[in-house]
Every structure is written in C-alpha cells, then in structure tokens.
Amino acid sequence: MELPYTICFCCHREQVLLLYRTFPPNAQLWNGLGGKIETGETPLASVQREVQEEAGIDLREAPSLFFAGIVTWGLVGHEPAQGMYAFIAHLSAQQAKQAYSQQTPEGLLTWKSLAWACHPNNLEVVSNIPQFLPSMLEAQYPSEYFYEYTREDLSVTSFQRLVIRPLPAHLKHAW
Secondary structure, eight states, X not given: OOOOEEEEEEXXXXXXXXXXXXXXXXXXXXXXXXXXXXXXXXXXXXXXXXXXXXXXXXGGXXXXXXXXXXXXXXXXXXXXXXEEEEEEXXXXXXHHHHSOSEEETTXXXXXXXXXXXXXXXXXXXXXXXXXXHHHHHHOSSOEEEEEEESSTTOOGGGEEEEEXXXXXXXXXXXX
C-alpha cells in the first residue's frame, strides 16, 4: 500500500514545532508539519517540501532527519486503509530561531514542549500524537503504528487499540 501523506516533527532540545491547523483535516488542533505527497514525489522529498512551505525550514540543513516509521489506521480486523510516512528532524539552534511563532496560511506555527505535546490527556493535539510520538522518539528503528477503529468515522470514541509492529517488508530497506 502506498501511503498518501507525510508528517514531520521538528524538534529542538525539549521543544517540538507544531501547527495549529486552520483547515481540515484536524482543524483547530495542533499537529506536526506535512501533507499530501505529490505525483512522482518520494516521501522524503514530500516532507522536505512541506516543511519548507509551512515553516520556511530547509530540512536538508538539519543536523538530523530520519524516517521514524509509518502511522496507519483502519477498521478492526482489516488491513490499514490510510496512512502517512513519519519523520523526526532535529533542528540546529539557528533553524529553531528561524522558526518563530507566526501565523501562516495553514495556521499558527509555534514551539510547544514535548512533554505538553505527548501528554496522554492533551485534547488540543491530534488525538493519536500522544500515543505514537513518545515511542517514535525513543525507538531504535522505524515501526508501523497501526490504529484500529470499530467504526468508519475513525472517531476518538470508536478507537479500539494501537498496534506497534515491524514495518511492512517492502519498506524495511527503502530508507
């Protein structure tokens, strides 16, 4: 399955750069940076373009940018229906300073503490971030973070469980 989206969590020290989204999906919630992969674009090229467009940060200059895994979702008992490639970037002090709080066409861009973004009771971030981001930040290798839901609306109330499993075989050597 080819995934249509990318997401990146740009970190500096104990902070993460988040976007308070103006538009759906996830409007009025804090989220990582990213978006839809364009035709002919690799996930890496997509995340580099999206972060440049949304925050003015050139990830090619980041001290560290790595593929952290995939986040997928679908109904209980079925294979994932949708998903995104996830990346973690560790920014230099200069890049972090460049990415100051600002209003953008996509929403409000600002630094938040990782502790705040990963707090399990935080209702201001996209609901799955506190569940996968702490594990993703500590993982030694990329994994799949699969969210199972009981209803097609994929709402918080229909969330069944998170399954962390090895990457599908076709992705294991692609990075």
